[in-house]
Amino acid sequence: MNASPQSGPRTLVAGIGNIFLGDDGFGVETVRLFAERDLPGHIEVVDVGVRGVHLAYQLLDGYDTLVLVDATARGEAPGTLYVIEHDVGDGSPSPVAPALDGHRMTPDTVLALLGTLCAGTGGEPPRRVLVVGCEPASVDEGIGLSTPVSDAVPEAVRLIEELLTNGEPGESAPRATAGGIST
Numbered sequence: 001m002n003a004s005p006q007s008g009p010r011t012l013v014a015g016i017g018n019i020f021l022g023d024d025g026f027g028v029e030t031v032r033l034f035a036e037r038d039l040p041g042h043i044e045v046v047d048v049g050v051r052g053v054h055l056a057y058q059l060l061d062g063y064d065t066l067v068l069v070d071a072t073a074r075g076e077a078p079g080t081l082y083v084i085e086h087d088v089g090d091g092s093p094s095p096v097a098p099a100l101d102g103h104r105m106t107p108d109t110v111l112a113l114l115g116t117l118c119a120g121t122g123g124e125p126p127r128r129v130l131v132v133g134c135e136p137a138s139v140d141e142g143i144g145l146s147t148p149v150s151d152a153v154p155e156a157v158r159l160i161e162e163l164l165t166n167g168e169p170g171e172s173a174p175r176a177t178a179g180g181i182s183t
Helices: 020-033 052-059 107-121 147-166
Strands: 012-016 042-047 065-071 079-087 130-132 176-179
Touching: 012 020, 012 052, 012 147, 020 042, 020 065, 020 130, 020 147, 052 107, 065 147, 065 176, 079 147, 147 176
Parallel strands: 012 042, 012 065, 065 130, 079 176
Antiparallel strands: 079 130
């Protein structure tokens, strides 16, 4: 990734997913392609894969915006893209400590862990959390994305660029607001 010197609020774009479970690898593949762009220095791109605990700790470094990219089943046709804005709330830790299974952490679990870590360290969670999700066709064991999900990857990259440039997706992108996110 080419990057100019850091300027502006820090943004982290994180791909989540297991490449050994078919379309669950959507986030990983999308951030791989996104990282090939010429990005400003204040935008960092990371392939988190299944290492959600590492993501929570990385977020303690201080980011204004977090964009999570993940397979997101919401009942639409495979390959459908979503933009979900997570309600960050007051940053209070959840009343129940998240279960730490490093290989099965949903975005909700990562954000709950982050809240707990922030409370313990005095850190601040990102001001804005967005999920760019894609409806999977299959998350069965196997390497490689299905055709509709693979076809959605370049469009997801364009959608992320729109979000980071304009703050909002274009007219054609489905949107949902969620107090919680689970995929």
